[in-house]
Amino acid sequence: EDKVVQSPLSLVVHEGDTVTLNCSYEVTNFRSLLWYKQEKKAPTFLFMLTSSGIEKKSGRLSSILDKKELFSILNITATQTGDSAIYLCAQGNTGNQFYFGTGTSLTVIP
């Protein structure tokens, strides 16, 4: 059932570092690739990607999709302690189902 695979599983960095989180997915009935941030409660939406090669950016966070190689990356530059969270990647398919990866746990230390 491992439709979406994220790496690394966990990551510890210092404030100011740049991190890259990876997500690979299956092509079957692909519609969208989504990134979420989860702190203590519900996952909150970051990005939705549907087209290959088009970077989406929000402040220090950016993400891009490669539909040929079936993966996406989430970049966070100049990390802050508030970036500490679990980052979840999800594949949405044409049947309106969303399958999540195991998440990457990011810890940013001062």
Place this chain on the structure above:
Amino acid sequence: DTAVSQTPKYLVTQMGNDKSIKCEQNLGHDTMYWYKQDSKKFLKIMFSYNNKELIINETVPNRFSPKSPDKAHLNLHINSLELGDSAVYFCASSKASKGNTIYFGEGSWLTVV
């Protein structure tokens, strides 16, 4: 206004009991979901439901059953609770059209003792 709301937020109950978690969305979405998040933080889909179709993850025990009185509500009923059912249960919803994301409720923390 909370878009996806679920109750109760916290629930502690004994093994063998039957419990329900309620979920309501006011977004006008046509598809609702239940996800289970275990201690390893893996979000696993349990059910998805729209007016026409219930899709059940075949790994979900039949002690779990979704009940939808209308398209804005999808409740989760659990019979004969077991210790392994302890987890956070998230309700979510989305609109079944291209370019839409999935919105989560705040989660219901279930502890079975």
